[in-house]
Amino acid sequence: xxxxxxxxxxxxxxxxxxxxxxxxxxxxxxxxxxxxxxxxxxxxxxxxxxxxxxxxxxxxxxxxxxxxxxxxxxxxxxxxxxxxxxxxxxxxxxxxxxxxxxxxxxxxxxxxxxxxxxxxxxxxxxxxxxxxxxxxxxxxxxxxxxxxxxxxxxxxxxxxxxxxxxxxxxxxxxxxxxxxxxxxxxxxxxxxxxxxxxxxxxxxxxxxxxxxxxxxxxxxxxxxxxxxxxxxxxxxxxxxxxxxxxxxxxxxxxxxxxxxxxxxxxxxxxxxxxxxxxxxxxxxxxxxxxxxxxxxxxxxxxxxxxxxxxxxxxxxxxxxxxxxxxxxxxxxxxxxxxxxxxxxxxxxxxxxxxxxxxxxxxxxxxxxxxxxxxxxxxxxxxxxxxxxxxxxxxxxxxxxxxxxxxxxxxxxxxxxxxxxxxxxxxxxxxxxxxxxxxxxxxxxxxxxxxxxxxxxxxxxxxxxxxxxxxxxxxxxxxxxxxxxxxxxxxxxxxxxxxxxxxxxxxxxxxxxxxxxxxxxxxxxxxxxxxxxxxxxxxxxxxxxxxxxxxxxxxxxxxxxxxxxxxxxxxxxxxxxxxxxxxxxxxxxxxxxxxxxxxxxxxxxxxxxxxxxxxxxxxxxxxxxxxxxxxxxxxxxxxxxxxxxxxxxxxxxxxxxxxxxxxxxxxxxxxxxxxxxxxxxxxxxxxxxxxxxxxxxxxxxxxxxxxxxxxxxxxxxx
Numbered sequence: 100x101x102x103x104x105x106x107x108x109x110x111x112x113x114x115x116x117x118x119x120x121x122x123x124x125x126x127x128x129x130x131x132x133x134x135x136x137x138x139x140x141x142x143x144x145x146x147x148x149x150x151x152x153x154x155x156x157x158x159x160x161x162x163x164x165x166x167x168x169x170x171x172x173x174x175x176x177x178x179x180x181x182x183x184x185x186x187x188x189x190x191x192x193x194x195x196x197x198x199x200x201x202x203x204x205x206x207x208x209x210x211x212x213x214x215x216x217x218x219x220x221x222x223x224x225x226x227x228x229x230x231x232x233x234x235x236x237x238x239x240x241x242x243x244x245x246x247x248x249x250x251x252x253x254x255x256x257x258x259x260x261x262x263x264x265x266x267x268x269x270x271x272x273x274x275x276x277x278x279x280x281x282x283x284x285x286x287x288x289x290x291x292x293x294x295x296x297x298x299x300x301x302x303x304x305x306x307x308x309x310x311x312x313x314x315x316x317x318x319x320x321x322x323x324x325x326x327x328x329x330x331x332x333x334x335x336x337x338x339x340x341x342x343x344x345x346x347x348x349x350x351x352x353x354x355x356x357x358x359x360x361x362x363x364x365x366x367x368x369x370x371x372x373x374x375x376x377x378x379x380x381x382x383x384x385x386x387x388x389x390x391x392x393x394x395x396x397x398x399x400x401x402x403x404x405x406x407x408x409x410x411x412x413x414x415x416x417x418x419x420x421x422x423x424x425x426x427x428x429x430x431x432x433x434x435x436x437x438x439x440x441x442x443x444x445x446x447x448x449x450x451x452x453x454x455x456x457x458x459x460x461x462x463x464x465x466x467x468x469x470x471x472x473x474x475x476x477x478x479x480x481x482x483x484x485x486x487x488x489x490x491x492x493x494x495x496x497x498x499x500x501x502x503x504x505x506x507x508x509x510x511x512x513x514x515x516x517x518x519x520x521x522x523x524x525x526x527x528x529x530x531x532x533x534x535x536x537x538x539x540x541x542x543x544x545x546x547x548x549x550x551x552x553x554x555x556x557x558x559x560x561x562x563x564x565x566x567x568x569x570x571x572x573x574x575x576x577x578x579x580x581x582x583x584x585x586x587x588x589x590x591x592x593x594x595x596x597x598x599x600x601x602x603x604x605x606x607x608x609x610x611x612x613x614x615x616x617x618x619x620x621x622x623x624x625x626x627x628x629x630x631x632x633x634x635x636x637x638x639x640x641x642x643x644x645x646x647x648x649x650x651x652x653x654x655x656x657x658x659x660x661x662x663x664x665x666x667x668x669x670x671x672x673x674x675x676x677x678x679x680x681x682x683x684x685x686x687x688x689x690x691x692x693x694x695x696x697x698x699x700x701x702x703x704x705x706x707x708x709x710x711x712x713x714x715x716x717x718x719x720x721x722x723x724x725x726x727x728x729x730x731x732x733x734x735x736x737x738x739x740x741x742x743x744x745x746x747x748x749x750x751x752x753x754x755x756x757x758x759x760x761x762x763x764x765x766x767x768x769x770x771x772x773x774x775x776x777x778x779x780x781x782x783x784x785x786x787x788x789x790x791x792x793x794x795x796x797x798x799x800x801x802x803x804x805x806x807x808x809x810x811x812x813x814x815x816x
Contacts (some may be wrong), residue, residue: 219267292712342530395585406623595769723775
């Protein structure tokens with residue numbers, strides 16, 4: 100027997116389907132010589148500081164810096180009560196341990212995601228159980244049956260993945276050490292009142308600084324007035340075109356007086372077309388999506404989307420076998436999958452109206468090993484979805500269209516530039532006109548992309564024309580735009596290297612590989628966390644610093660953590676560690692030294708307040724009787740709970756309840772009162788996965804098998 104450990108139940112099901120295993124048991128599949136089980140992402144977490152030393156249960160300056168000599172793991176905590184282990188995780192770990200230690204099991208295969216986080220998830224579980232059996236690694240980019248079978252056949256020894264494991268553990272340990280120490284001492288030093296801690300993180304702070312810098316740039320921007328002169332010219336056959344006045348290569352003029360005199364001199368005067376430049380240009384499709392580009396594309400194009408949401412939807416498509424691995428930084432495909440890609444293209448182009456224009460070729464801009472890191476770009480698989488949610492359809496179509504574009508004809512257009520000069524020699528400058536004609540639509544046909552091109556009349560060099568109108572327009576220089584999730588992701592991906600505001604997002608060839616803030620998998624989570632902890636806020640698509648975020652940047656003394664170069668070098672070290680070019684010990688030694696010196700620096704700073712937490716007073720209004728012990732249920736900071744909690748009663752309805760959150764609802768006093776008095780509450784305005792509003796009756800009942808309560812939904816006529 101062989102045990103296969105997948106990262107999630109849905110992936111385990113895909114593997115079982117590929118191996119034609121039908122028998123499902125409690126926590127695993129069994130059949131055909133395999134036991135296929137799963138984690139739920141991270142089943143283990145690092146010890147809390149208090150697990151190493153009881154004195155760390157209370158934050159005191161004298162306790163820091165605190166760096167364990169040996170990092171240890173435990174079952175992940177229950178999100179509702181961090182002092183207890185998560186029931187589901189604990190149960191699944193026992194199942195995994197039972198399977199791995201079965202006497203008939205001769206081999207273990209880790210099938211967690213092929214990245215450093217997936218490596219860490221699998222290895223931490225296997226090392227904790229310590230089954231003392233050979234461990235292998237399944238390295239896949241997609242979960243289609245063909246790939247699963249091929250991957251099992253070509254599995255590698257897990258020992259070969261040691262550099263990836265080192266990078267995963269180093270990242271996790273570094274973030275724990277920096278986060279625990281600097282969050283604690285920063286909160287003690289710079290915050291008054293009780294509440295959420297002043298969150299300090301290796302990736303959080305440089306990301307915050309990017310937004311702060313842009314906000315500051317906008318605030319300090321001084322607008323300037325400028326003027327432009329445009330003239331309308333008429334040809335001999337009474338067609339017209341417009342030109343902009345240039346003098347000394349300048350089209351913007353600081354004073355209107357200069358242009359007033361020129362306008363008077365040109366009105367109703369004759370002119371000649373001195374130059375006509377015609378250039379035929381090819382326009383290639385944008386590169387295939389990596390995760391950051393996909394997130395940027397979707398969040399920029401559609402309202403209400405965040406980077407985090409794009410990743411979650413892409414992840415469901417991946418687990419359903421419809422797309423390849425989404426957490427990739429590559430915009431090209433590995434040259435070894437040319438044949439497979441041709442098969443995918445054939446399947447996807449069958450029903451398209453322009454299928455005759457789709458031709459598969461081994462193109463260098465599509466297949467290029469030099470541009471592929473651990474994973475190729477995101478493309479569809481040969482498995483065509485029959486049913487998708489609206490959100491899934493939107494993301495899937497974006498990926499599918501971008502893929503098909505690569506094999507459509509290159510778009511071609513003709514660009515024309517006219518230079519028109521007044522016959523009056525006193526007018527020193529000239530008028531320039533640009534126009535474009537689309538000759539071949541090509542790949543733009545895939546998304547019906549239209550261009551707002553200026554169509555010019557048919558004219559020739561030395562043709563005489565007449566000025567029939569002219570106008571002076573006033574303008575004001577504009578400040579830089581606020582960051583959106585799209586632009587922020589681009590800066591995080593490149594640490595701001597070689598990046599200009601108007602630069603094409605695909606133009607990143609010169610960026611040093613691995614030199615970034617975070618990874619494709621974590622950037623969306625970082626942006627979401629900055630919002631959740633109140634350092635940034637969003638206004639429509641724009642991201643802005645809050646007052647707390649501004650104070651933190653301007654006051655927190657560990658300036659290295661705001662520095663893109665510093666953070667980029669750390670991420671580069673982890674990237675190089677994956678390739679066995681940097682050692683785990685040298686990286687952690689640097690992190691530990693940095694943490695110790697940072698803690699001492701904070702301790703030595705003058706007392707100042709970055710965050711003042713106002714105590715939130717809650718009324719002691721009794722909302723009803725506890726269904727467990729009969730005590731009074733009152734409103735607390737995080738939920739509506741039993742007042743006998745100190746005596747051990749665990750009844751509570753959390754304000755951030757996950758079930759209600761899926762329907763965009765939070766519990767209210769009225770809802771809780773109804774549940775406690777009538778055992779049912781009629782709730783209006785719930786939202787379905789498709790975005791539709793509905794009403795329902797909700798019950799909150801104790802599960803007979805354990806101490807937890809579960810929601811039940813009813814619809815009554």
